[in-house]
Amino acid sequence: MLETIDLRKVYSTGDEAVSGVSTTVEGNEIVAMIGPSGAGKSTFIRCINRLTEPTEGEVRLDGEDLTALADDEMKAARRNIGMVFQEYNLVERLTVMENVLSGRLGYVSNWAALRRNFPPEDVERAYDILETVGLADMENKRADELSGGQRQRVGIARAVVQEPTILLADEPTSSLDPDSSHAVMELLTAIAEERNIPIIINIHEVPLAVEYADRILGLHDGELVFDGPTDDLDKNAKDVIYRGEAIAASTADRDTTSQSGGTDDTERVVDTPSLTGD
Numbered sequence: 001m002l003e004t005i006d007l008r009k010v011y012s013t014g015d016e017a018v019s020g021v022s023t024t025v026e027g028n029e030i031v032a033m034i035g036p037s038g039a040g041k042s043t044f045i046r047c048i049n050r051l052t053e054p055t056e057g058e059v060r061l062d063g064e065d066l067t068a069l070a071d072d073e074m075k076a077a078r079r080n081i082g083m084v085f086q087e088y089n090l091v092e093r094l095t096v097m098e099n100v101l102s103g104r105l106g107y108v109s110n111w112a113a114l115r116r117n118f119p120p121e122d123v124e125r126a127y128d129i130l131e132t133v134g135l136a137d138m139e140n141k142r143a144d145e146l147s148g149g150q151r152q153r154v155g156i157a158r159a160v161v162q163e164p165t166i167l168l169a170d171e172p173t174s175s176l177d178p179d180s181s182h183a184v185m186e187l188l189t190a191i192a193e194e195r196n197i198p199i200i201i202n203i204h205e206v207p208l209a210v211e212y213a214d215r216i217l218g219l220h221d222g223e224l225v226f227d228g229p230t231d232d233l234d235k236n237a238k239d240v241i242y243r244g245e246a247i248a249a250s251t252a253d254r255d256t257t258s259q260s261g262g263t264d265d266t267e268r269v270v271d272t273p274s275l276t277g278d
């Protein structure tokens with residue numbers, strides 16, 4: 001189970017990218033994070049595995065506060081967090097197999113890692129996963145010989161070979177054509193179900209989010225303004241997420257409603273967590 005508690009990121013430029021986001025992701029939920037450009041989606045995802053260092057708040061993975069870990073402890077903890085990137089982050093001159101096996105680097109000694117010397121079980125695991133992602137028999141191809149969709153499958157295989165307890169995907173479809181985007185979303189959701197792990201996908205395309213996600217997190221200006229089942233993502237909720245002025249209007253509506261006895265539904269649609277203020 002992943003829990004973020006009042007997670008906040010202020011860049012050294014003074015930009016507050018994430019403003020106290022609290023949420024929980026568990027089971028094999030497919031969670032899509034949507035919001036306008038600059039809302040803080042990538043920053044939130046990257047704060048979870050501390051690729052970006054959070055300024056305040058906690059990230060708890062299966063009860064362990066990742067923000068409290070020393071660098072070497074965090075390196076070990078990252079084995080549990082598979083990450084899929086928009087631009088794949090493959091080593092172009094290496095083969096498909098070498099790229100996938102790099103997902104096991106956190107499990108072998110520094111010496112073995114340096115020599116890229118992996119135990120046979122890791123190689124077997126990598127072959128299995130290449131089959132799952134539809135790249136059987138392509139293990140010896142160089143990454144730079146692959147299409148975008150194939151590269152992303154290698155990126156997914158590399159994340160899955162880690163045997164993570166959660167997957168994070170930062171705009172995994174943004175560089176892909178529509179067919180490849182659907183294929184990647186289908187693959188990610190199938191993996192979450194098969195491995196019984198949750199996945200958070202930062203995604204620009206709302207229709208893709210609606211088609212594949214169980215739950216939506218909506219960010220606007222660093223604030224979590226929507227956290228609910230995909231079926232609840234109606235026009236009002238989209239306005240709240242994508243149009244800043246709607247937040248104020250909806251908050252006013254909620255205040256009025258709560259004075260007259262309000263509904264749980266309204267509270268779920270508009271959730272503006274308080275900042276720690278420190």
Ligand SMILES: Nc1ncnc2c1ncn2[C@@H]1O[C@H](COP(=O)(O)OP(=O)(O)OP(=O)(O)O)[C@@H](O)[C@H]1O
Pocket residue numbers: 011012013015016017035036037038039040041042043044
């Ligand atoms: N390294 C950085 N240094 C300073 N400010 C940054 C940095 N990275 C992001 N920001 C700022 O933080 C805010 C959130 O950016 P972020 O990339 O997290 O948003 P996003 O929702 O993922 O946007 P997009 O959908 O366009 O990728 C923006 O105002 C951005 O300019």
